Structure formats: structure tokens, C-alpha cells
Amino acid sequence: MQVIETLAEGLKREIKVVIPAKEMEQRMNERLAEVKDKVRINGFRPGKVPTSHVKKMYGKSIMAELVNEIIRDKPSAILSERGEKSATQPEIVMTEDEKEAEKILSAQADLEFTLSYEIIPAIELKSVDGIKVTREVVEVSEDEINEQILKIAESARTFETKKGKAAEGDRVTMDYLGKVDGVAFDGGKDEDAELVIGSNRFIPGFEDQLVGLKAGDEKVITVTFPTEYPAANLAGKEATFDITVKEVAAPAAVEINDELATKLGVESVDKLKEIVRGQIESQFGNVTRQKVKRQILDQLDALYKFESPSKLVDAEFDNIWRQINTDLAQSGKTFADEDTTEEAAREEYRALAERRVRLGLVLSEIGEKAGIEVTEEEMQRSLFAQLQQFPGQEKQILDFFRNTPGAAASLRAPIFEEKVIDKLLAEVSVTDKTVSKEELLADDAEEGETSAKKAAPKKKAAAKADDAAEGEDSAPKKKAAPKKKAAEGDAE
Structure with missing residues (x-):
């Protein structure tokens, strides 16, 4: 077998693979010898079928199996031998000429095919000693707790x-x-x-x-x-x-007392306050976490500058661009309404897609070198969380994750990323800062943002595009009127 590199330009690679007809014929004969004693053909006793007859009847089908096995297994083996990782599934091209294909199956012509792919660039990890983040912390007051309980009570009044x-x-x-x-x-x-x-x-x-x-x-x-x-x-x-x-x-x-707590299914008002405090702390904690994560990613973005695989960037850009256009269509707006042009928006979101891919590769390398793994239990918890979001659609969701290639990776990726962020938080300099609720929840879109994050169309479309969550909005839509949008006024 010959493996010839025909292109090495930036991250792009093209490999030509040639397996001589004689080698293919030898492999076919070995496979025929394995099946010779197993075939049953009228007129011949078991194990006594001449090899030439078996070859005549089954040669081409066995050769087709061999070709499929080679096409399936060789690319990964070749990449492994070359010490390369492909950013996406390698593209395989072989002859489409029927006569040429017939010769290959008859062992009268060499099997030739090419692999085209982009490699994941080698990433030399850098020290994170210089990374400093501020972790904003809100102290939950009794007034905040009572305010939330009052809202709950009013909704149940x-x-x-x-x-x-x-x-x-x-x-x-x-x-x-x-x-x-x-x-x-x-x-x-x-x-x-x-x-x-x-x-x-x-x-x-x-x-x-x-x-x-x-x-x-x-x-x-x-x-x-x-x-x-x-x-x-x-x-x-x-x-x-x-x-x-x-x-x-x-x-x-409405009164905040034990009677209210009982009505809400809790044994006492003190227990109700404890539960509400935990919920508020969790909500604030999620906001704090996202702000700290953004600071880390912004500083990693400044540390690592390298070419990213274009196909990964293209795929990420397509996801962002689809969301942007969906949001604009839903709001009935155009790029002009957002003080930009489609061309300018494309350029900005392309830069955002490149940033995402590059940071994703960096986090992956950090996690791999640290031996970070996602457990089956963590995957199951994530899947269960998905099921809870769509009651009544459990079977469809399970079928989707079972039958869709790459679906499981969409569960694994965010878990892996958060575990890498946890590792970095243990290594970088973190300063806690007590802030008010208003300061924590203030729109910080203009702080610490890259130019890509400041892309237009801004506001809701941009915010959705730059979210860490990758899932499409598949929640059932409510009636158009006269209710306002369900999302309006919700906490981000």
C-alpha cells in the first residue's frame, strides 16, 4: 500500500492511497479461503467446493466488502500513523467510473482513493498564572427573600x-x-x-x-x-x-406565614424561606458563573492566536447566522433596522465563530492534557434534564439521542467545558467582590467583549448568538395575541 501526501497547505491535507491489484487479490483469496468450507452449493459436498468456483460466485461481493472495510478503517489508521487529528470526518473520493470500478472488483486495477481533511493545529498550552478574574457575589437579604415569596404567594392567591x-x-x-x-x-x-x-x-x-x-x-x-x-x-x-x-x-x-407555606406544600414559613434563599443563591450563582467564565474566555482568547479549521468555523458560523436570521424574522426587522448591513454583520459573526472554535480547541486541549472525562452518570443527568424540559415528548427525545450521530456529543460537550472551567478556576487568580443584585444583573455586554461580540444586529439577536447554549429554540410557541412575548421581562 502506498500513502502519498499530495497537499499540505496550512491546515489542509490531501492524501492519495494506492493499494495494488495484486495485494487486493491476495486479500480476497485469503477471505475466500475462510469462507470456502462454510458455503453450501448444490452438487458439491461441504468443504469440497473448488476455490475457483467459490471465487467465480462470491469474488466480487467479497472484494466489495474488502473495499468498504478499507474505506472505513484506513483513514483513521493513516491519520494515527501520521500523528494527526482531523477536524471533521475526512472526505473520501474514489472513482465513479463503472468500468474502472468493475476492474477494481475483479482485481484487475489498483484500488485508489484520496483523503481530504483539515488537521487540528498543535496547541502549546500556556501558563494561566497571569489570568485574573473578579467573582461578583451577592448577599441575599431577607427583603429579597420576602419579595420573592410575596411574588409566589400572589401567583397562588x-x-x-x-x-x-x-x-x-x-x-x-x-x-x-x-x-x-x-x-x-x-x-x-x-x-x-x-x-x-x-x-x-x-x-x-x-x-x-x-x-x-x-x-x-x-x-x-x-x-x-x-x-x-x-x-x-x-x-x-x-x-x-x-x-x-x-x-x-x-x-x-396575602400574608407570609405558616398557613401560606402549608398551602405551597412546605411545613413552615422558615422552611419556605430556606428553600427560596437557596433558589435565589442558585440563580445569582449562575449569573456569577457566566461572568467569571466570560472573563476567563476573554483572557484565553488574548493568549491563543492560531489558524482554526475552516470547516469547523463554517459550521459554527452557519449556526450563529441561522439564529440571527430567525430572530430578525420573528421580530420583523432587517439589518438596516439594527444600524448595520448584512455584509458587516457577516464579517463580525464570522469573527465570533472563529473565536468560538479556537477557544473550543484550547479548552479541549486543556481538558485532554488534564485527563478530564465526562462520566456516564453525568451524561444521564444531562439527558434527564433535557427530558424534563419537554414533558410528554420523552420518547421522541430519547429516540433522537439514540439514533442521531453526534447527538450524544451535544450532551457531553457542555459538561466537559464546565469541568475544564472548574479546573481553570482552581488555578487562576480569583478575587471575590460583593455587589448588589442590580450590579450583578446589569447588562455588561459592552464590558470585556471582543469586537466580534459587539457585532450587529445587537440586542436580543446578538445576545442569543453569543450564548454558550447551542440548542435551537424548539419550545412550543404560545398564542400570538393578545399576550406579550413570553420572554419579555424575564431574567437573562
Whole structure:
């Protein structure tokens, strides 16, 4: 067998592999000898079939098996012998000429094929002694805990039917029908819908016009959908809603006590506070973690500069670009609306994709050299977390991870990355800084960002593109109107 390097340009490699026809014929004869005593052919006793007859009947099929085995196994063996790692699955090219293929299967022509691939560059790990990060810490106050418990209590509070007009804080039960230009639109109709006035669950201006209505009243409400509304056919449009009020109910008083805790399934108010404190600390801790991680990645980005495999960058860019265009389509905006051009945005997000790939390779090298592994138990926990996000779709999700090549890697990669970050946190200089909740949650998009992270379109599209989470948004969409976007007002 001959292995000839025909291209070595940057990270690109091309290898020509030639296996002489005589060597292929010898391999075929060895395989024929193995099966000779096993075949059953009418007219011949077992084990007495002439080799020439077996070859005539099974030679080409056995040769085809050999070719498939070589194509399957040789690329990895060749890369291993060369001490190289391919960034993606090597591209294999062999003859498509039927006559030439027939000669190969008949051992009358050499088997030739080429491997094209990009290597993962050798990365010389550098000292992290100079990396310094600030870990922002929030001390959870009693006021914060009580505020959260109050929100929980208000969401679970009871309402009592009242006579008279609806006021701020009252719950209105109603039927409604939404129209644009006099025509009803999808998602604009509901019956027995419940809305607490002042909850800001519906589009701006809707709830205010319910104040003063009482059971049995009918009214036409006029509102304008926000320009950033996710349904492009409604964004910025004026709409009317035919309202029929069926009930007005006043909220019961809310008190933070053992009775409330019991109603929420907890034995005491002290235990409830303990649970809520833990949840708040976990939420703040996640934000702190992401900020610290970003600082580490920014400094690693400054430490390591090397060429990244273009196919990996292309794939990463395609993922980012798909999300950007999805977000723009959902908001009904264009690149011009975001004060940029498609060309400029492509350039910026291409740089972001290159950064991601380069840092991914660095983290992989750090983890590999440190012997970091992801356990089966960790994989199972991650899979279980996925299942919890989509109740009722467990079977489809399990089938996806079982049957989709590379799906398991999407579970493994974030676990591996976090374990590498843990290792780095134990080695770099970390300074704790006590900050307020507002400081921790403040938008720091302009701090410590690379130029790529400042790419346009900014705001929500850019934020999603630069998230560590790679998954597509596959959550079921809610009705278009008159509710606001579910994500609006949520903590990042």
C-alpha cells in the first residue's frame, strides 16, 4: 500500500492511497479461503467446493466488502500513523467510473482513493498564572427573600367574586375576539380568559381599558401591537378586541406565614424561606458563573492566536447566522433596522465563530492534557434534564439521542467545558467582590467583549448568538395575541 501526501497547505491535507491489484487479490483469496468450507452449493459436498468456483460466485461481493472495510478503517489508521487529528470526518473520493470500478472488483486495477481533511493545529498550552478574574457575589437579604415569596404567594392567591367595577389588581374573566382591519386573526380569540389587571401579561394598553368594567359589560378595546411583536403580521398594527366581561373578582389578602407555606406544600414559613434563599443563591450563582467564565474566555482568547479549521468555523458560523436570521424574522426587522448591513454583520459573526472554535480547541486541549472525562452518570443527568424540559415528548427525545450521530456529543460537550472551567478556576487568580443584585444583573455586554461580540444586529439577536447554549429554540410557541412575548421581562 502506498500513502502519498499530495497537499499540505496550512491546515489542509490531501492524501492519495494506492493499494495494488495484486495485494487486493491476495486479500480476497485469503477471505475466500475462510469462507470456502462454510458455503453450501448444490452438487458439491461441504468443504469440497473448488476455490475457483467459490471465487467465480462470491469474488466480487467479497472484494466489495474488502473495499468498504478499507474505506472505513484506513483513514483513521493513516491519520494515527501520521500523528494527526482531523477536524471533521475526512472526505473520501474514489472513482465513479463503472468500468474502472468493475476492474477494481475483479482485481484487475489498483484500488485508489484520496483523503481530504483539515488537521487540528498543535496547541502549546500556556501558563494561566497571569489570568485574573473578579467573582461578583451577592448577599441575599431577607427583603429579597420576602419579595420573592410575596411574588409566589400572589401567583397562588385566591380571588373572590365581587360586585361592581374592576379595579387595579382585580381578576377579570372574559371572552374576547381580536381583529385587524375588521378581520379576526389567528390566536386572537379566547373564552373564559382570566387576566389580573396590572400584571402586564397582555399587550400595552389592553389591561388599562378593563378598569371600570363589571360583569356583563361589553366593550371594544383598541390597542396597537408593539413593533417588536414576534408575529410579523401583527407587529405595529392597530387592533380591536371585542370584550365580554363574565366575572370580576377581588384578590384575597396575602400574608407570609405558616398557613401560606402549608398551602405551597412546605411545613413552615422558615422552611419556605430556606428553600427560596437557596433558589435565589442558585440563580445569582449562575449569573456569577457566566461572568467569571466570560472573563476567563476573554483572557484565553488574548493568549491563543492560531489558524482554526475552516470547516469547523463554517459550521459554527452557519449556526450563529441561522439564529440571527430567525430572530430578525420573528421580530420583523432587517439589518438596516439594527444600524448595520448584512455584509458587516457577516464579517463580525464570522469573527465570533472563529473565536468560538479556537477557544473550543484550547479548552479541549486543556481538558485532554488534564485527563478530564465526562462520566456516564453525568451524561444521564444531562439527558434527564433535557427530558424534563419537554414533558410528554420523552420518547421522541430519547429516540433522537439514540439514533442521531453526534447527538450524544451535544450532551457531553457542555459538561466537559464546565469541568475544564472548574479546573481553570482552581488555578487562576480569583478575587471575590460583593455587589448588589442590580450590579450583578446589569447588562455588561459592552464590558470585556471582543469586537466580534459587539457585532450587529445587537440586542436580543446578538445576545442569543453569543450564548454558550447551542440548542435551537424548539419550545412550543404560545398564542400570538393578545399576550406579550413570553420572554419579555424575564431574567437573562
